[in-house]
Amino acid sequence: MTTVTGRPVALTMAGSAGIGASPRRPDGPLKARGEFAYSSDLRHPQALFGATLRSPHPRARIVGIRAEAARRLAGVHAVLTHADLPAARTTGLDRRDQPVLAGDRVRYQGEPVALVAAEDAVTARRALSLIEVEYAVETPLTDPWRSAFDPDAPLVHDAYDNVVRHQRIRRGEVAVPAAVVVRGEYRVGMQDQAFLGPESGLALPAADGGVELFAATQWLHVDRDQLAAVLGLPPEKVRLTLAGVGGAFGAREDLSMQAHACLLALTCGRPVRMAYLRDESFVGHVHRHPAILRYEHGADHDGRLVYVRAEVILDGGAYQSSTAAVVGNAASLGVGPYEVPNVLVDVYGVYTNNPPCGAMRGFGAVQTCFAYESQMDRLARACGLEPLEVRARNAVRQGSRIATGQLVDAPIPIAEILDALRATPLPPPADPLDPRDLPGGVGATTGGEGVRRGVGYGIGIKNICYSEGFDDHSTARLRLELRDDGPMAIVHTAAAEVGQGLLTVLAQIVATELPVERVEILPADTNVGSAGSTSASRQSYMTGGAVQAACAAIRARLAAVATSLFPGRADVPLAELLRHGPVEETREFHHRPTVPLDADGQGASHVQFAVCAHRAVVDVDVDLGLVRVVELAAVQDVGRVLHPVSLAGQIHGGSAQGLGLALLEEAVVVDGVIRNPSFTDYLIPTMLDMPEMTLSILEHPDPHAPYGLRGAGEPPTLSSTPAIVAAVRDATGVDLHRVPVRPQDLTTAPPPEPWGWWADAGADKAAAVDRNHDREVTS
């Protein structure tokens, strides 16, 4: 085992710094010296290289596979197809609908069909080209609207309906009149997580017939359970250790290479390493669901919401992944942080033959936030109100009920957030002495004559932790022992550090709870209980809560030891207590229970809510259709700041991803095929695209959460997108409906939107539309 180069190591934090301070991350020096081993850096002298053959077609029957030529190639050790799978043939986070290797058909372009293990990467990829797969190509189903509503649409899966989940929200009256009505149809393109560290890892066959896997993932135990089923092994024979993670953002929730590497390693009896190239990464993981969102807001003359009606289609692609939960979020949070007495929302998540979609930072709340915030601006315009004013008039507060009827029983200081945004000074007017300050930078082909400045706002609400009755828990093992004559705390969890700074926060919690100066964090692995997923902005809350609980248990143990060994003494030094032996406790932390939504979408389905708001200032060259974001200001309530520097990093990074969705990022899918699977053509923000940021952090503790904290990683990703698009609208007067905003959206008149969709979709939806309203603003 010691021959693995890049095996994760224990990391130590010295110098007690409790929560609220900003100690440096223990993995930082290794990362900055180039010594931190990411999953693609793992090596073993006997390792073979594994590679995946993928379908070029989004929809086809597999007629036959001929692999003899590949098997005969010198240096090839194994070629595996569906026929070689030893046990379970499918995986999936929810419904296990995704073949480990395609059997009789493929459902998306890039679906794995065969595996090769060879002496090196060049040989492995050459062998892939020698595998002949005969496909009977079929017309893919790529229109999510058709998938949901056309009874003649083909089924993507014979065994399942095309609608993965339809969630209704019905609150108040179905049809009510309103003085002001605004309608819009919005679209969100397919965003990619585009983490930098490609899918990769190393699998080692073990002497007991099991397998050891080092890989980058977000949830070790859910990987292990899926792998055990695929490999036909008991879970304890599948041991996972988290390898260095080069970003995640949701895309590492589903399996990618994990099962493939383990299958090859067990087949060959040798270690197998896999690492995707960037183009393979683009088809090798799930994306953010593209969305079609149709909204109608009704309000009184003062801008107070009377009703919201919405229909949202989320394209889940070929396999379910977490589509059902994404639908739940889009529905329950689909009217935003606003009090609305009457709500009629329908959210559909559907199968198509497009690339599979699943988790990405913001998880269903990003798409709806773009739509409802665009609508709130429209409503403000229709009522003659400032954009912030219409939001303030409708904002939920502690004691409100959201669209699901759930009581907001913790602080949610939206008025204060909007006030803070209002009070943030605007940046000075443009002074383009430096051409790099122009939209388009030095490459711009105008002198900036057509540059217009605009300001826009957005606010979003996100749930924290898993929802809808999921018993989401985390486990922490804590040990105190003497090392070099001093106390050392050793933290062992299976929580994935994906860059967000969790390890630092865990050490800070130990330093807050126990009188120790040094904290060692062991590598995350499956030798300790599940920590749940590093997603849903939940790890500080959940694993932080578990470590806090373990600390309390240790304190109790120490008190008992002190009483029995040193009766009558109150001030026994910790080191002296530990001289009699180490102390170890394991604790599981559960958040308060939630319930599934009922048929009308009612129920307390969420653990906690978090809110972030943005103001964007943009310069737009209206001749070129180019946008430069001049400044982003963000205000977020986090309950309690644990690590100010990491928190700022989360808000900066989340805002940048929202900027990307607003202006740059789209996996362009044509006929089911991703046309831009590279960093040349899929554009994530560079340093030239991201502006300065102004942050205001509010702390209104949540009485139900550890330390009063509120998960912070996702909310900034919601609101920056609508804020930027609102600013572009403000600068140009162009009524923008889709993200990302492309240059042609700004320079050519948009085609008229096809109206009549309420009528198309059924009589009960049409009821409110034809009512005669005082004013109507439609797109």
Added chain:
Amino acid sequence: MRLTMKVNGRPVVADRVAPERSLLRLLRDDLGLTGTKDACEQGECGSCTVLLDGGCVNACLVPAGQADGGSVETVEGLVDVPAVVILREAFLAAGAVQCGFCTPGLLVAAQELMSRRVEPSDNDIREALAGNLCRCTGYVTIIHAVRCAWRASREVR
């Protein structure tokens, strides 16, 4: 192909290097220098930035043969360079390292910027480092770190 070069100051002889082998693959797979990262292998992300004869290159775009007779510095070789020490400290203090996958390439490119010895404006920093993608930080802290490092290095000089 037989190649001779200096890598991080040490002479290296690589035998039987395929003509299409990139400098990145040579560094990572043959020499075990995995500090140079591989995120896109298309010259777009900058995570494999190294110095070739003193200038920044994307190692993934450089055929290994092009480095024959030359001198290559990777993040591992630059660890003790004063400008890199200052930059590294500034990055860690500012929170400019999250997942850290981009950090080695950024440090190599940033020290090349600092070596120009003219105080960079924020636009200069943005321009110099625009070829290095970061998906975690939003860049705000990276610019801050380079600015701080520049000031600190001026005091050292």
